[in-house]
Amino acid sequence: xxxxxxxxxxxxxxxxxxxxxxxxxxxxxxxxxxxxxxxxxxxxxxxxxxxxxxxxxxxxxxxxxxxxxxxxxxxxxxxxxxxxxxxxxxxxxxxxxxxxxxxxxxxxxxxxxxxxxxxxxxxxxxxxxxxxxxxxxxxxxxxxxxxxxxxxxxxxxxxxxxxxxxxxxxxxxxxxxxxxxxxxxxxxxxxxxxxxxxxxxxxxxxxxxxxxxxxxxxxxxxxxxxxxxxxxxxxxxxxxxxxxxxxxxxxxxxxxxxxxxxxxxxxxxxxxxxxxxxxxxxxxxxxxxxxxxxxxxxxxxxxxxxxxxxxxxxxxxxxxxxxxxxxxxxxxxxxxxxxxxxxxxxxxxxxxxxxxxxxxxxxxxxxxxxxxxxxxxxxxxxxxxxxxxxxxxxxxxxxxxxxxxxxxxxxxxxxxxxxxxxxxxxxxxxxxxxxxxxxxxxxxxxxx
Amino acid sequence: xxxxxxxxxxxxxxxxxxxxxxxxxxxxxxxxxxxxxxxxxxxxxxxxxxxxxxxxxxxxxxxxxxxxxxxxxxxxxxxxxxxxxxxxxxxxxxxxxxxxxxxxxxxxxxxxxxxxxxxxxxxxxxxxxxxxxxxxxxxxxxxxxxxxxxxxxxxxxxxxxxxxxxxxxxxxx
Numbered sequence: 001x002x003x004x005x006x007x008x009x010x011x012x013x014x015x016x017x018x019x020x021x022x023x024x025x026x027x028x029x030x031x032x033x034x035x036x037x038x039x040x041x042x043x044x045x046x047x048x049x050x051x052x053x054x055x056x057x058x059x060x061x062x063x064x065x066x067x068x069x070x071x072x073x074x075x076x077x078x079x080x081x082x083x084x085x086x087x088x089x090x091x092x093x094x095x096x097x098x099x100x101x102x103x104x105x106x107x108x109x110x111x112x113x114x115x116x117x118x119x120x121x122x123x124x125x126x127x128x129x130x131x132x133x134x135x136x137x138x139x140x141x142x143x144x145x146x147x148x149x150x151x152x153x154x155x156x157x158x159x160x161x162x163x164x165x166x167x168x169x170x171x172x173x174x175x176x177x178x179x180x181x182x183x184x185x186x187x188x189x190x191x192x193x194x195x196x197x198x199x200x201x202x203x204x205x206x207x208x209x210x211x212x213x214x215x216x217x218x219x220x221x222x223x224x225x226x227x228x229x230x231x232x233x234x235x236x237x238x239x240x241x242x243x244x245x246x247x248x249x250x251x252x253x254x255x256x257x258x259x260x261x262x263x264x265x266x267x268x269x270x271x272x273x274x275x276x277x278x279x280x281x282x283x284x285x286x287x288x289x290x291x292x293x294x295x296x297x298x299x300x301x302x303x304x305x306x307x308x309x310x311x312x313x314x315x316x317x318x319x320x321x322x323x324x325x326x327x328x329x330x331x332x333x334x335x336x337x338x339x340x341x342x343x344x345x346x347x348x349x350x351x352x353x354x355x356x357x358x359x360x361x362x363x364x365x366x367x368x369x370x371x372x373x374x375x376x377x378x379x380x381x382x383x384x385x386x387x388x389x390x391x392x393x394x395x396x397x398x399x400x401x402x403x404x405x406x407x408x409x410x411x412x413x414x415x416x417x418x419x420x421x422x423x424x425x426x427x428x429x430x431x432x433x434x435x436x437x438x439x440x441x442x443x444x445x446x447x448x
Numbered sequence: 449x450x451x452x453x454x455x456x457x458x459x460x461x462x463x464x465x466x467x468x469x470x471x472x473x474x475x476x477x478x479x480x481x482x483x484x485x486x487x488x489x490x491x492x493x494x495x496x497x498x499x500x501x502x503x504x505x506x507x508x509x510x511x512x513x514x515x516x517x518x519x520x521x522x523x524x525x526x527x528x529x530x531x532x533x534x535x536x537x538x539x540x541x542x543x544x545x546x547x548x549x550x551x552x553x554x555x556x557x558x559x560x561x562x563x564x565x566x567x568x569x570x571x572x573x574x575x576x577x578x579x580x581x582x583x584x585x586x587x588x589x590x591x592x593x594x595x596x597x598x599x600x601x602x603x604x605x606x607x608x609x610x611x612x613x614x615x616x617x618x619x620x621x
Contacts, residue, residue, distance in 0.1 A: 182539055183538045183540070200489075205489055205492060206492065206494050207494050215487075334540045334569050335569065336543065348571065351537075351538065351571060355584075364585075364587040365537065365571075366537060366538050432570065432584075
């Protein structure tokens, strides 16, 4: 039985044990702020206190939070689609057409799902770029830090995000879907020795048929989201264990322990007074009241702004941007030009340009550009924290001078990928010929 | 002696622990292996590779595209040959484009009139009329397949699993 309000004690006896349904978002003391974290299921992933600097909008741009918000939104918008979509080659296209044109709010839900998916590819990629440019995968001064592993997890999550997009791409079973998957699975089959087996396992046969659709569907709705969800949780846990964002590290390095005056909310022992630790306390910067804030309400408020802001932007965009649906999949006619989804266009551009001929010996560009080069790039990206020998003082700093060279190379690679993507998007016409944007494409008969 | 006696219960406990853990790991491994094996198809429902294409009179002199088989069948008088329409780069279907000037080349199987060239819409590979790759990322020529005549009704038959050289011709009497 609950006591009437007036007779309850103002301060709880122990944190986290109050039988209370709601918690305070405007705590009156540090104790109450900590209590709000400890007694809340949603907030238990947060620290009780967080450094002001790592909350700055212009340090992280909150790209990780935005990526997570998009992932959450994708799960939310995916649920109604799960009820409406039928994963069969006879009915998939019709069911997507129904979602688009018949079902109330169907086209909006599909647009939210699609735009959030594109947005997630962008957000995750930008998050990776931000972490690289700030050297946030580096360990600072804290004990037992292994930030490099969180970087590796990040690379894995980028790949999972791309693979989630790719598997979702096939589901409408239209021309775009069918030929994108033809090209994608043929890239897999160009791996020497195991390629044909990999392709057959992915497709459940030698042609893109029902077995392929159901495999991509199960990967898209069960296996990949589950894997991503688990890794996201582990990623967050690791951030906590490594002492928060790398920016906090920088703050600890920059500031000396400072004397802080006695405050009401801390407990001071007699022994501490005798040893001279009280009433003037030597505190590390991270614990100093002027460099940190309570997670409730400051961190909660900013997380809410980033998350709800993402939801709002996507929801509004989905009203104005319609999702395309091409003709039903037709194995007999390859569209001309046949383009991959935009985030794979740089790969399509590379596989076009990398067939190597040495005398009579030829290596298929599908293998060089589709497997070897991206594999090398991902391998290098994964191993980078161990190759980067710069000082730990460069941890969590935007574009420090000691990392100028590697940041330049990294940005050039990113720029190269963006340029190739642009060429694929805007400058390729029928038969993948090069056309300037102002040049008209020639009329090509649909059939011979 | 007493030492060994004292150790015996620990050993048994240890043994049972290992047995239990081992059984658990073995069961999990078997489950995983069985699940993965079940995803490898035992029966292929892919279309058969030997296909009847119709009676030879249905094929005009020159080129005919068969979308279902993704195949070009060529006829010069009473000789036939078939060239695949599957691009050797990444498997898109190439398109035939008529040439302004017909070329004639000498190949192992006799004179060949090249009336078309082939272009791939996916990555811009280009092939000559005999299937040899000219430009673009395609690593090798288009495949030539064996043509034959069905013994029962005289239709043309292609074997999409039987690649042949460019000297192959089916000549009807």
